[in-house]
Amino acid sequence: MFNSRMILNSKNAAAYARELSLVILNSKGVDVPFTSKLNVLLSEPSDYKTISPKASYAVTHEIAQDFSLSTPGTYSIKAYYKDGCDTPPKAPAGTKLLTEELESNIVKLTLHSQ
Numbered sequence: 001m002f003n004s005r006m007i008l009n010s011k012n013a014a015a016y017a018r019e020l021s022l023v024i025l026n027s028k029g030v031d032v033p034f035t036s037k038l039n040v041l042l043s044e045p046s047d048y049k050t051i052s053p054k055a056s057y058a059v060t061h062e063i064a065q066d067f068s069l070s071t072p073g074t075y076s077i078k079a080y081y082k083d084g085c086d087t088p089p090k091a092p093a094g095t096k097l098l099t100e101e102l103e104s105n106i107v108k109l110t111l112h113s114q
Contacts, residue, residue, distance in 0.1 A: 002048065002081075002097075004057065007019050007020065008020045008063075008066060009038055010033075011080070013040075014084070016040070016042055016084045017084070018040070020059075020081055022034075022079050023080070024063075034066055035067060035068055036065065042085070048088065071111070073111060075111070076108055076109075080101060081101065
C-alpha cells in the first residue's frame with residue numbers, strides 16, 4: 001500500500017507536504033531549485049492505494065512549471081518517493097505499507113535553443 005497522492009514538492013519541504021521530490025542538475029552539475037509555492041493539506045486515507053505485485057502506478061507532472069528549465073543544455077533528473085504521513089491508515093490484511101524511500105534511475109533531458 002502506498003500514498004498515491006504523489007505531491008511533487010521541494011526535497012526540503014516538510015515530509016507531510018510531499019511524496020515526490022526531484023533532484024535536477026543542469027549541464028554544469030548545479031542543482032535546479034524547485035520554484036513552485038504549494039499549500040498542501042495532510043494526506044487522507046482515500047489517498048492510499050494497493051496494487052498487485054509487479055504492477056506499476058504512473059503520474060504525470062509538468063516539471064517546467066515547477067523548475068526553471070529555460071536554459072538549453074542537458075539536465076539530469078532523479079526522482080524520489082517517500083510517504084511523509086505520520087499517521088497513515090492501516091494496510092489491508094495481506095499487504096504492507098510502503099515506508100522506505102524509493103529512488104529512480106537518472107534520466108537525461110536535453111533542451112535545445114529555438
